[in-house]
Amino acid sequence: MAAFLSEQNLMWRARAREVAEKVVRPLAAKYDKSQEYPWEIKEAIAKAGLMGVWIPKEYGGAGGGVLDLCLCVEELSRACGGVGVLYAVNALGTFPVLVGGTEEQKQRFLRPVAQGQKLISFALSEKYAGSDAGSLRTTAVKDGDSYIINGEKKWNTNGGAADFYSVFAVTEPNSKSRRISALLVEKGTPGFSIGKVEDKMGIRCVPVVELNFENCRVPAKNLLGEIPGHGFKHAMMTLDKARPGVAAQAVGLAQGALEYAMVYAGYREQFGAPISSFQMIQGMLADMGTKVEAARNLVYVAAMAGESGAPNVSKLAAMCKLFATDTAMEVTTNAVQIFGGYGYMRDYPIEKYMRDAKITQIYEGTNQVQRMVVARSLVKESLNLKYLLDYIPKEIQQGVNDPESLKRLAEEAARVAEVEPHTA
Ligand code: CAA
Secondary structure (H helix, E strand, O other): OHHHOOHHHHHHHHHHHHHHHHHHHHHHHHHHHHOOOOHHHHHHHHHOOHHHOOOOHHHOOOOOOHHHHHHHHHHHHHHOHHHHHHHHHHHHHHHHHHHHOOHHHHHHHHHHHHOOOOOEEEEOOEOOEOOOHHHOOOEEEEEOOEEEEEEEEEEEEOOOOOOEEEEEEEOOOOOOOOOEEEEEEEOOOOOEEEEEEOOOOOOOOOOEEEEEEEEEEEEHHHEHHHOOOOHHHHHHHHHHHHHHHHHHHHHHHHHHHHHHHHHHHHHOEEOOEEHHHOHHHHHHHHHHHHHHHHHHHHHHHHHHHHHHOOOOHHHHHHHHHHHHHHHHHHHHHHHHHHHHHHHOOOOOOHHHHHHHHHHHOOOOOOHHHHHHHHHHHHHHHHHHHHHHHHHOOHHHOOOOOOHHHHHHHHHHHHHHHOOOOOOO
8 A cells, every 4th residue: 555655645644653653542541531622632733743734835734635634534543533533623624715715714714723723623514404414504694794693503523622613504595506605603702602512422532512603793704705605515525525534534443443453363362272363253354454455445546536636526535435434333343343352341442443433434424425425426427328228138128128218217317416317
């Protein structure tokens, strides 16, 4: 794998690995237990220059790409999945500014994050708008030179710790496709407060909270891009850039769990031999290692596709998030299995990996949503493959071999993919 990584990629990976091993791993259990924000870890990450990896140089960052970000997330997550997201969620918060912000907004909000002085978070989900993000209800009403925000946000990762919030709200309730805009809200703005702080199964060192907005007035110049109605598109473009980061968190978690399982299997003796000498354990380790490597490669390819602006970036981002996070759940569960009874106990490090892995299948789009994104993309691509029908014997195309049925099929495919129907 290192063969296709550049000098720059390897440099960021090495720096993140050093922080992970020297600072993160020794403190992982402590913050998992206390469920407090690990400021000392955040400081070490910032000191190593990791906070601005993905931010362009003109906004105070290091000018690296999504692949560099993913490598850092992977290394941190190998030691602690919570710290992986504590770091990655800042990229998620900055991506709306990067994809849709004005020059002034980029200078104002990206620079302090890149320099490790401020933290940022992404506020899209609501109680009644999880997977169906477009149905969110928080409102932002224009009032002179300001917008007044009312409503609440749910499952906000980094909330309370963060200084800046990319908040998605309804600005044009009667518009179908221009309903939502994003606004940049600063901590301490009157009317903005932190609500319920969640008690979580995993990623316990990073806060997940509710955000409350009650007549919260923000300057109109904080509306992302200063043009209303582009919020949903900006949210989707953000998630395309951010999903490889969750996938990298999953790869790191899976790799970390695999390494503990490898070491434990060599040390633990049963029936007079290390359990790593038993074929059933060997088979488990082999499958775990193979799946982690496959996931890692898909994540890196998706991250590079995102950087090059490839047309299939949404599909690859969804595919890598789906595959890597399902892999992480399987591998971390099997790692607990290899540890046996000890693996189930909290004083061993392995059950935390399984708890941390679970959320990766849920946030930044459930894996059901990722499958939907992938399937929509494949159905759309199928329209360019219609010539293959010539090679498929008509007898097995039950009911579709007449022109009317073919037209209906093309229309259905177009409806799912929301494109013009392909007419033969
Ligand atoms: N890039 C740009 N535009 C996009 C896009 C993309 N990837 N995907 C969709 N759009 C555009 C469409 O072109 C369409 O534009 P028009 O209205 O101009 O035609 C518009 O957005 C609506 O698109 P869809 O009809 O496809 O939207 P939908 O309502 O069917 O929803 C969805 C699609 C994929 C299910 C989307 O709602 C989704 O991704 N849901 C999951 C939400 C999610 O991931 N939430 C995570 C919250 S953040 C989090 O979890 C962070 C954390 O805590 C760490």
